Amino acid sequence: MPNITFVDADGTRHEVAAKAGVSLMENALTNNIDGIEAECGGSCMCATCHCFIDEEYAAKIPAMESDEDEMLGFAAEERRPGSRLSCQIKVTDDLEGMVVQLPAEQN
Numbered sequence: 260m261p262n263i264t265f266v267d268a269d270g271t272r273h274e275v276a277a278k279a280g281v282s283l284m285e286n287a288l289t290n291n292i293d294g295i296e297a298e299c300g301g302s303c304m305c306a307t308c309h310c311f312i313d314e315e316y317a318a319k320i321p322a323m324e325s326d327e328d329e330m331l332g333f334a335a336e337e338r339r340p341g342s343r344l345s346c347q348i349k350v351t352d353d354l355e356g357m358v359v360q361l362p363a364e365q366n
């Protein structure tokens with residue numbers, strides 16, 4: 260159970276004991292993290308699960324597929340170098356200590 264910290268746009272931090280083997284998005288919803296909406300339920304079709312991964316951890320996560328890359332173009336908040344769709348990131352024990360920034364808006 261890696262500890263992952265979600266940081267709201269206003270700087271409020273929420274540390275959760277994440278479940279490995281399921282997506283970062285599912286972990287956010289399970290732990291009532293408001294900044295992730297996930298309207299499509301994890302099908303990579305809505306971009307309302309947008310988040311920003313710290314550079315240190317980005318390298319530990321498999322590179323995005325083309326559908327995630329395209330969908331990020333529809334995210335409400337402008338894309339940055341660490342942008343990912345949290346439904347496309349599977350949590351592993353390697354992500355212990357990861358910090359995930361949340362955008363101010365998802366749609």
Ligand code: FES
Nearest residue numbers: 301303306308346
């Ligand atoms: S939940 Fe819709 S794209 Fe991630």
